[in-house]
Amino acid sequence: MSSSEINRALFDEVMVPNYSPQQMVPVRGEGCRLWDQDDNEYIDLTGGIAVTALGHRHPALVKALKEQADRVWHLSNVFTNEPALRLAKKLTEATFAERVFFCNSGAEANEAAFKLARKYAHDHFDEEKSEIVSFVQSFHGRTLFTVTVGGQPKYCQGFEPVPGGVKHAPFNDLAAVEALVSERTCAIVVEPVQGEGGVIPADPDFLRGLRELCDRHNALLIFDEVQTGVGRTGSLYAYMDTDVTPDILTSAKGLGGGFPIGAMLTTDAIARSFSVGTHGTTYGGNPLGCAVAEAVLDEVSRPELLVGVADKHDRFVAALEAINQRHGLFADIRGKGLLIGAELVHAWKGQAGRFLAAAREQGVLILMAGPDVLRFAPPLIIEDADIDAAMASLERAIEQLIQEGPES
């Protein structure tokens, strides 16, 4: 097979059609830039969907990966390993958590969290205490349990029957949650900023209210920080910027900086319910993944980096607001740190995908969060000049689309 046959068209022949990737194939990355097969250059504001927190090919991550590659790649859970122990130690020192479970993705971290919440409730209360309360529009992954807990029915449709014992309340509506929570509730799970659901931050009072409800009903509070974690919102984990501490926290995406890894963090008392044999995964705590994640954590924990995230947020939002003054395209610009959403005005609802393609043609890669919201999740190390250049390219894409007009 010659390399000219390896192209975007091949995707439609050999891949299961569950994705619809952009019409080019990136082959190389460096910092905030990507190059495709024809050597076209792009500024990458997708960050691999909030994953490549330190950009592409960060020297510290490449070094960690190469060094570990020369030692040992894989051992399984029959053994522990040094990178996993070092990473767990650092995560417990940096957060509320005392115990860590490693896995390979966000969905797996949440699956572990939901199973642990049920197990803990069954161990300490009774079988009836099994309900999980979650939120409309929330996203927790694509396994059958996590799509069921997620608040987007389209991800469950066609996959029924789904697991039971899950209830959904409107996000940021404490009274609605209160009406659903009872002694049967084992956990409430919330994203501090709903990511896939449209980049919607939780109100601080709402999070405080959830903590109180959990305490009152002996339920566990789970923060899904798969998207918000590892510096994305300007603190190491988003909970640190609230006065609420969860009982379980899930992390993935940015944690590996591009190497697949997930983690579930919790307290010693809760962790005990996952006694020997109760849960597991072959690759979880893989030495390669943990070595890279340790390097990510070291870099992201640097105070300058986290302060920079807040500054860059302001620069992004100012640029988007200026674009909006000229073009009146956004009904709302919101988010935290470098997780930013721009909701399209009514006339452009449902057409976020057109902006992704138009922006790509102008050399800037962006995301959507549902059909109505443009989403930006660039590397946390993006430089001001790249933000400015990307926003100028985005504006050219917007001008072009406005000329074409909204589809009716």
Ligand SMILES: *Cc1c(COP(=O)(O)O)cnc(C)c1O
């Ligand atoms: C992406 C995401 C997940 C799922 O992570 P995967 O690694 O794709 O399984 C879960 N929760 C949130 C909040 C996410 O953004």
